[in-house]
Amino acid sequence: NAGVTQTPKFQVLKTGQSMTLQCAQDMNHEYMSWYRQDPGMGLRLIHYSVGAGITDQGEVPNGYNVSRSTTEDFPLRLLSAAPSQTSVYFCASSYGTDNYEAFFGQGTRLTVV
Amino acid sequence: GENVEQHPSTLSVQEGDSAVIKCTYSDSASNYFPWYKQELGKRPQLIIDIRSNVGEKKDQRIAVTLNKTAKHFSLHITETQPEDSAVYFCAANDGNQFYFGTGTSLTVIP
Numbered sequence: 001n002a003g004v005t006q007t008p009k010f011q012v013l014k015t016g017q018s019m020t021l022q023c024a025q026d027m028n029h030e031y032m033s034w035y036r037q038d039p040g041m042g043l044r045l046i047h048y049s050v051g052a053g054i055t056d057q058g059e060v061p062n063g064y065n066v067s068r069s070t071t072e073d074f075p076l077r078l079l080s081a082a083p084s085q086t087s088v089y090f091c092a093s094s095y096g097t098d099n100y101e102a103f104f105g106q107g108t109r110l111t112v113v
Numbered sequence: 114g115e116n117v118e119q120h121p122s123t124l125s126v127q128e129g130d131s132a133v134i135k136c137t138y139s140d141s142a143s144n145y146f147p148w149y150k151q152e153l154g155k156r157p158q159l160i161i162d163i164r165s166n167v168g169e170k171k172d173q174r175i176a177v178t179l180n181k182t183a184k185h186f187s188l189h190i191t192e193t194q195p196e197d198s199a200v201y202f203c204a205a206n207d208g209n210q211f212y213f214g215t216g217t218s219l220t221v222i223p
Contacts (some may be wrong), residue, residue, distance in 0.1 A: 033210065038132075040122070042202060042215040043157070050209065058210065090156065092211075100145045100206045104156040 002026050006091045006105030013081040013112045021076040021108050023091030027101075030096040032074040036060065036087040037107075043090065049074055050096060081112045115140040117205050119214025126193050127222050136203035137185040143205040143212075146179060148188045150198045151216075160201075161188070208213045220221045 023032065033048040045058030049068040063085060065077040071110045074093075078085060091105040116139040126132050138146075144165040149157035163170045163177045164185065170177050174193075179186040190197055200223045203214040 035213075040215060041210075042119075043204075043208055043213040045212075048210050056209075081133075097208070101147065101159055101162065102211060104158070106156050 004075055004091055004093050004103050004105040006108060008108060011110050015081060015082050015112060019078050021089055023074045024072050025093040029093035031094045033092045034076045035090045038087050083112045086110060098105045115143055115205055115207055115212040115214045117214045119203050121217060121218060125222060128193060129191055132190045132193055136214050138205040140207055143207045145206040146186045147204050148177060149202045157202060166181045166209055180186055191203045193222050195221050197221050210221045
């Protein structure tokens with residue numbers, strides 16, 4: 001198993017540009033989530049999904065969109081990048097009910113200039 | 114929603130000493146409490162977890178305790194080693210999502 005695969009690892013965007021961060025898992029996990037990690041603020045939930053076709057907002061959803069058309073994939077879209085979105089982004093997945101252990105992707109370091 | 118607070122934010126210990134990190138949570142519906150270790154530039158990795166029907170769990174030098182009544186849980190690392198130096202995060206899961214603490218940067222001084 002590859003686990004949780006997240007791409008790209010690094011990205012620099014100009015303000016106003018859009019992009020998609022990719023996340024895929026091959027563990028047949030129902031639950032998938034996106035977090036951003038900023039110094040001193042831990043991991044903050046952006047969006048999450050409890051299964052294909054179902055998504056919901058987390059703590060900091062503004063400026064981001066997600067979709068979950070398959071169990072395996074959960075892309076995160078930045079619609080119009082802003083410097084405040086400079087952060088490290090992590091995707092995570094877990095089985096869900098009765099087995100919550102979360103597995104993280106390698107992270108994406110995004111800089112918006 | 115759930116609120117998880119973690120203390121201290123930084124912790125330095127001598128090699129061989131014990132380290133304790135504490136977290137509190139607010140939502141009694143939370144029933145799963147993992148601890149993650151994150152080394153510099155790496156992804157968070159699970160080191161130990163505990164469910165709400167258990168008061169204590171141990172795995173070699175690492176232990177976690179949970180007090181449901183007081184809504185707090187703690188990570189205990191004994192006989193610390195330099196390779197234990199990292200950022201540690203606690204979290205609470207309410208059945209849908211994780212709520213993370215803000216992290217503790219642990220430094221083990223050789």
